[in-house]
Amino acid sequence: MANGGGGGGGSSGGGGGGGGSSLRMSSNIHANHLSLDASSSSSSSSSSSSSSSSSSSSSVHEPKMDALIIPVTMEVPCDSRGQRMWWAFLASSMVTFFGGLFIILLWRTLKYLWTVCCHCGGKTKEAQKINNGSSQADGTLKPVDEKEEAVAAEVGWMTSVKDWAGVMISAQTLTGRVLVVLVFALSIGALVIYFIDSSNPIESCQNFYKDFTLQIDMAFNVFFLLYFGLRFIAANDKLWFWLEVNSVVDFFTVPPVFVSVYLNRSWLGLRFLRALRLIQFSEILQFLNILKTSNSIKLVNLLSIFISTWLTAAGFIHLVENSGDPWENFQNNQALTYWECVYLLMVTMSTVGYGDVYAKTTLGRLFMVFFILGGLAHCGLWTHHSGECFQLPEGLSAQGPG
Secondary structure, three states: OOOHHHHHHHHHHHHHHHHHHHHHHHHHHHHHHHHHHHHHHHHHHHHHHHHHHHHHHHHHHHHOOOOOOOOOOOOOOOOOOOOOOHHHHHHHHHHHHHHHHHHHHHHHHHHHHHHEEEEEHHHHHHHHHHHHHHHHHHHOOOOOOOOHHHHHHHHHHHHHHHHHHHHHHHHOOOHHHHHHHHHHHHHHHHHHHHHHHOOOOOEEOOOOOOOHHHHHHHHHHHHHHHHHHHHHHHHHHHHHOOOOOOHHHHHHOOHHHHHHHHHHHEEEOOHHHHHHHHHHHHHHHHOOOOOOOOHHHHHHHHHHHHHHHHHHHHHHHHHHHHOOHHHHHHOOOOOHHHHHHHHHHHHHOOOOOOOOOOOOHHHHHHHHHHHHHHHHHHHHHHHHHHHHHHOHHHHHHHOOOO
């Protein structure tokens, strides 16, 4: 019994030992669970942090693309959304032209109304002048009104400034001739810069402080702006001056340069209109005493009109074909160089039409239709006048070959 009890006790002691070992095992398992929970929580936190960092990085490096009217192209790297700013350049020219036209028309209207409304006052002043004349004849002098003296002084100052501006741009003086020749030379220089920039995209990012051609073009256009001011001051009819060809050229070429400096981007746009200055080539040669006969002047004038029209039309085709139609979301554009457009216009004007280069946009095709009609009329006129230029004098034509 004692042995049995001892065995039981031993067994119980063994059981106690087993219980102690089981407690140690449970504590170890609990510790392992805690470490696993900690590691899982740390891994989850790290994964969440990594996911948040990835999401944040994705939010930084992958901007949300909204629906754009103008497609994304690699030609405009300065704007992450791919939007072009051609409308800002065109709006600067349109606001300048129509704003000035509105001011001129408003000034004329107000001046006309003032003249009509104060017509009776004018008669009163004339009567006063007659009375002053009679009083002066009688020997009694009346003092002149100070307001009339101020108005007369102001009119005299404005007249003197206008006369000075007229002398500066007049071809009758040496200063005027030098200024006209200089403006023509700078216009040709601006046209050459356009030829160089035509190899670039229609709209591209350009830093004014790093782009040498943009700086030169800016200097040229500042000079054109000053010359435009002189011409405006010297003009007798401001409205007619505002609608001249040279004025329209300045409206669509000078303001976009200042916009390009502000936006740090360049739009090729309507800079091809500088080719219209070539129409004055015969006048420049007359100023330099190179052309002296009427036939030579007429022939050079015809050639200058032909070349200026040709280059200007090629610039328009280059613009619309490389940009595309606005109502087609600018999707139907094609890459054409400026000189390919020059070739296209020459082939079209001669009505040959090889078909290797053709207009793809609707604007380009409509322009080509009217250009063909105008080219045919111009070629007929040019042939007629050139035949007159190469005619022999009447004395020589009357003589026979012997």
